[in-house]
Amino acid sequence: MSQLKKTALNEAHRKLGGRMIDFGGWDMPVQYAAGTVEEHLAVRAAAGIFDVSHMGEIEVRGPQSLDLIQHLTTNDAGKLSDGQAQYSGLTYPEGTFVDDILVHRFAPDHYFLCVNASNTDKDFDWIRSHASGFDAEVKNVSANYTQLAIQGPKALEILQSLADVDLAPIKYYWFTRGNVDGVPAIIARTGYTGEDGFEIYFDPNESERVWNKIMESGKSRGILPCGLAARNTLRLEAKMALYGNDIDDTTTALEADLGWICKLNKGDFIGRDRLAEQKEKGLTRKLIGFEVTDKGIARDHYPIFINGKEAGVVTSGSHAPYLKKSIGLGYLPIEHTGVGTDFEVDVRGRRLAARVVQTPFYKRTK
Template identity: 45%
Template sequence: MDNLKRTPLYEVHLELKAKMVPFGGWEMPVQYGGIIKEHKAVRERAGLFDVSHMGELLLEGPEALAALQKLVTNDVSKIGIGRAMYTPMINEDGGTVDDLLIYNLGLNRYLLVVNASNKDKDLAWIKEHLTGEVDVVDKSHDYALLALQGPLSQQVLQSLTSLDLKEIKYYHFAMGAVAEVPCLVSRTGYTGEDGFELYCHPEEAEKLWRAILDTGRRHGVVPVGLGARDTLRFEACLALYGHELTEDINPLMAGLGWTVKFDKGEFIGKQALLSIKEKGVSHKLVGLKMIERGVPREGYAVAVDGQQVGWVTTGSYAPTLNANLALAYVKPEYAGNDTELDIIIRGRELKAQVVPKPFYKRNK
């Protein structure tokens, strides 16, 4: 794994005997004590993730808001100070450059959190399309990012901070110390559970990680790797760039029409999306549940009467639901709930059925 970047917690992961794998140009922990065990810990208690590989870009200047409005599909004017927003960023043809979080820091300053493998591409894209009095700077080296996710996350974290965590609503954030480490504390996550994402200086990451695990141990909190992160987000039907979203897939196909605000003014790709909306999408993202025995995987063909009508973007055994499930793009006429389709697994046509998304939704 030469030339791979490492997070500030690399040595801690080795100490915990994590299995390390390449991911998005980084050497990352895929599991510690087993993917299913870690998955269930997050669903039932809480788990701690190192997601410091994510990229952070600071966009600021008097015309920062106007610049962002042209760059992304969602309406950034709706983000108050201390709030965050999820949005795709698309190209002129409507394809997805990336999906990201935008934090409004105030004073015409916005923090953009982008996917690790897309950071350099995103930075170049943004710089190419910036206009007016605004600048963008890569601040990724100034941040480590930890995520505490699960039903006990607030209880565990509250014992380490004077911030009133119950006052931080979903997609809001506050600045404050956690275990005496200055943090941006955001009520966001990528697991389908309640939880927090903590942005801190890289030199403080180990102190914060150890404090959370030490405090959380009596509550059953465990470290969690990328393997369970993927099965958790998959059960919640949260898109993963490179799978459900690519430069060939637009947000309307992906079921993200709620993030596209046509009435906010011009933005890159708007005309392409209006045309797609008028004509109808070529494929729709659906959930599939296997009827016959087999595990669907990314890239497997979806067929009807031997003719391919789509493809699997993510497929896995879902531990919470004890079922083999898939996310797949299929032609619109086959996207209705209860429609039976075949997934081609090792040359065999195995029956599956379209089911509602998300597969899993927590009780709030």
Template identity: 65%
Template sequence: MVEFGGWDMPVQYPAGTVEEHLRTRTVAGLFDVSHMGEIDVRGADAIPFVNRITSNDVTKLVDGQAQYSTLTTPEGTVVDDLLVYRFTEDRLLLVVNAGTTDKDWEWIRSHHEDERVELRNASAEYCQIALQGPEAIPILQKLTETPLEEIKYYHFSEGEVEGVPAIISRTGYTGEDGFEVYAAPDKAEQLWNKILNAGGYGKPEGVLPCGLAARNTLRLEAGMALYGHEITEETTLLEANLGWICKLNKGDFIGRERLAQQKEEGVKRKLVGFEMTERGIARDDQDVLVDGQKVGRVTSGSPAPFLKKNIGMAYVPVEHTGEGQDIQIDVRGRAIGAKIVKTPFYKRQRQ
């Protein structure tokens, strides 16, 4: 167990990180992510308010749809990344990272102007259990009458799971299909155990409970950003390859002016993926070298259990971002060879 965002979290369960990772890719993994924060936004101006403080276009959402977005600073850097859920025109739910929930809550409250909205930090009102993997639908369908196949990717439905009122969201942080189930926190243990049972936990091809380490290696293989690593208050959305959630034409939002300027001028550094070409594992915060000179920093580095490679992400100057570019990673004083590759490293086969 480790402390994470004010919570005690398991790094891994008895099966171990590699097996948890592989089972999620091939069957299903179960993650307790109840540490995530939830902020409830209600009122006639819920959509214009959230649209002004986030980078994606909230006006494009329909009821029952979610979007990936960020809270941005005036410099176009990232306060946090989040999911925006639209229930109705006047009710949104923002799901934020555990370690930044208090910061995000203060940021959102401090940027509330004259919009007609009611804000509530609802983090204590939800548990969140994520079932991820190719067998997620058949496993979860045993416990709910909600037709899961009908929920599109990044959409959600309100229903019941094992008789417990829940938000069933087709979202996740692993690169696999799957669902994140939000419910009352006192129902977390019941839901956890029922999903494990429904997924045949204990059998060779059954669902496995997964810890923080597998969650990290899965999202890294899928090329997904982690707050505090790939995205921070020092990195802009354009540098982080998140231009696709940066809607400069939607109207004004915090950071828009700086991001529009950066888009016109061009970024000087960019986030890239790399794989090791020599024996060695890149780790977070190690230096990236080109011809022996430091040019950047590893944001995330790890073995990739499913791909059987050692991979990572790093910020480097744009002139060194070409696919196939040779780089070196300073691994404890030794320059180990690597090359820049396209991301995501892993992409699941669509059905």
């Protein structure tokens, strides 16, 4: 077995009672002493801090950076201003996902991509293999950054107590550079929880000090360290897709109900033709959100049955700690994707009743 990769905070997680698991080759905390439900609820009510340093960062620099990114991604990076970020798809010619990513624009000739941990090398190779015709330099800078997510209604207050820039004016999906406890950082108002909050990127050597300072400042405000399990249930309630589960190299952005990141009129890009064709002909299946109306949990990969016939599969399924319901995502034939459609999920031999519902399951009140 190969050695697991560790973030700079590995020791800190262990000290906090983190239960460590192998997450795509990374030794990461799945939960801390409080447990997943408490951690999840802390983010909805107050704040949570997540070490997401396993996520990858790729920098694109040079005069044709934008052209390269436009060529590779589904969303329109041409719409970005300096200090703005966008959610986008990195797609194959088939319109399916290499990865889903965040594109940040530092300057017209300088972009910063945040990519999924387990896809970092694949993404980097993919981008580089298409960069030869462009005057742009692509660098995997993942090792240069610790990434922390501070999420929840108290995130602003907590992070502001340590930052030397005014954070309140930063709009959702915008970012700034500033110091957090004196450490230079990229401070982005982004997240994967359905709450207000920030993701900060900074020098790994400062990891433990910054983490401890945030914990200290957040203590009286109800902050909890949160593991991967809470990150998963939070993102699921907010219906944010998880690569490897809800989207992958077999599902297109349109099938994943991510039409809003497919800007088919922005000009050509890899996968555009297939997506345009799919849009014109109509989808045959789509990702839907469902609620299990019987007691039980429809977990990842369980088969879905409609009128007694296998018709799809659960891509993400869990108990939803805030909503106190059993929810999930899955692909269904397009004719069965209407809200209110009843179906069944095979839960280890038991057929549980489920229903297509409106998503997101959870939406915060502003």
